[in-house]
Amino acid sequence: MTIWRPDPAALHRPAYLSLAEQYARAIRDGLVAAGAQLPPHRKLADEMGLSVQTVSRAYEELIRRGLVAGEVGRGSFVLPAGAENAPPYLSERLGGLIDLSILKPVTTQMHVETFRKGLHWVAENLTASAALSFRPNSVLPQHLQVAAKWLRRTGIDVAAENIILTDGATSAITTAVMTAVPAGATLAAASLTHHLLMPLCKYLGIHLEGLPVDDEGIIPEALDHVARKGNLYALYTQPSAVNPMAIVSGAERRVELTEICRRHDILIIENDILNTMIDDRPPPLAVLAPERVLHINGFTKTTLPGLRVAWLVAPPRIALAAANRHLVTNWMATPAMVELLSHWINDGTVTRLISWQRDALRERHQIARECLGTATFRAHPQSLHVWLELPPGRNEEDFVAQARQRGVAIASGRAFRLDDRNRRDAVRIALGSTSADDLRRGLSFVSETLEGAVETPLPLIG
Structure with missing residues (x-):
């Protein structure tokens, strides 16, 4: 049986993306079957006249597209068409709670593989x-x-x-x-x-x-x-x-x-x-x-x-x-x-990761704008969070508790405030700590909490 290999003569710059495209086409066309193992990085690099780093980046791109899965100690394998792959964004879940309280960059399986x-x-x-x-x-x-x-x-x-x-x-x-x-x-x-x-x-x-x-x-x-x-x-x-x-x-x-x-x-x-x-x-x-x-x-x-x-x-x-x-x-x-x-x-890995993060945050801020609508919040296009200012009469501690009852964790402004002069109650909402889908869901819960009646959660004691 002939084993398909990418064509070195068909490579163009950037080489890692060109190599990934060749594999993607071959997988779609059935030339590389589901379950097939991709060659080891060094072996393919030698065959293609590329650096090991370039091959690694190509494999990372295939993982990002959901075409390939990397298994520690075993190598990289082609996924079945339509297979349920791990979500591309690594999610922070605490017993079903969507955690938007921790300030983190957006991360994917690519970051794990890179690390x-x-x-x-x-x-x-x-x-x-x-x-x-x-x-x-x-x-x-x-x-x-x-x-x-x-x-x-x-x-x-x-x-x-x-x-x-x-x-x-x-x-x-x-x-x-x-x-x-x-x-x-x-x-x-x-x-x-x-x-x-x-x-x-x-x-x-x-x-x-x-x-x-x-x-x-x-x-x-x-x-x-x-x-x-x-x-x-x-x-x-x-x-x-x-x-x-x-x-x-x-x-x-x-x-x-x-x-x-x-x-x-x-x-x-x-x-x-x-x-x-x-x-x-x-x-x-x-x-x-x-x-x-x-x-x-x-x-x-x-x-x-x-x-x-x-x-x-x-x-x-x-x-x-x-x-x-x-x-x-x-x-x-x-x-x-x-x-x-x-x-x-x-x-150049640090530069690439920073550039990737900038692009990912653009999407996250778009989600925030869509979900929070007319709410008053502060943000910067490259910030990892938004600062949601609450309407008069809303208490930030109560708001955090109400949001948590709906299934989302956010940070109270009290954690960052040195004194109460010129205080306006607010909460910090992290944009990078979970998947895009969970972020959208969590922000929708926050928006619902914002629009809901002002209530103080009762203590759950018997």
Whole structure:
């Protein structure tokens, strides 16, 4: 029996897509039968004169189209026509509850396969020092160069020795706050901010001052007013859509904030983990005031949640202080994850995943607009969530409980609010944490809750 093989002469750019198309046609035409196993990546790469990576991308495309299934340890197999395949979007379900409370990027089976292949590459290429050493400086210097190169793409020109590799943005935030603000001093932040900032400051004995915001983010005059009172050591800001209201601060607002911080000699902690996702983004604050900005850039929200690596860029005068504080709280970033991130940056995987995420979020925001209709909500085209503002008379805690009774979990505005000045009750709804179908269903439940009678759920006790 003749075994069908793709034709190398028929390939055109991009090669992975051309190869996937040849297989797709052959599967549709019956030349490759259901249940047939595709050749191993390396074998087909040799036959076609392609790289293993190109073949892997072609197989990922076939999986995405529902034509092929990948089985760990066995290989890739052609699915029967009309077979029930796993849903393309990985769903977060808690006992039937649609969970829209956790901020995550959109993920598919492609992300799982990409992660598996990446970990396999790490297993084959991890150096002995990365696997066995306890000394951060001897393990990770080459990765700092990759980080510096990536950061330059965002406009930040930084020496590798001023970058700290951490196990995700939360670790970087902890290190930055400990570096910038001593116990008993004040840290200022938007009145709606990162939900972990409040407990972190409480544990460290730091006073957290909420600042009012407008459509551009933190109001400069409010920052100046707090700075004049004294004891303000740093400003924490999330200027690029990861903040609860999904605001992207404009270039002029960023300049105003950095000038005030210069005038009062205040450090800035810039959580900019969505920076590379934002179209036409203004320069990071670290570009405007590199001498005083601790800049955080991570990848779990733009690529996939398992890639828990973030970079903390520290000004030279406090870089050693930041490194020391990271040492006592985290010691070092996980070498295997840092190795994987560096590899993916070098081979273009990170760029492709970010581009894919941008496209996927476009669809998710369209679903939100369709389901929420005339409701008042804030969003940005590249944000991972929408901020739904409730009508007067609706309480956010009650609304969250009512939505949960309908089968959908959302996050109360209280989790992000530093104080009740100028309060408007609201909820955060994550767009990437479940499948497109479940998102549509969950948002429909939210919309029904919004239109329903104002009721407080009774406690279910006997």
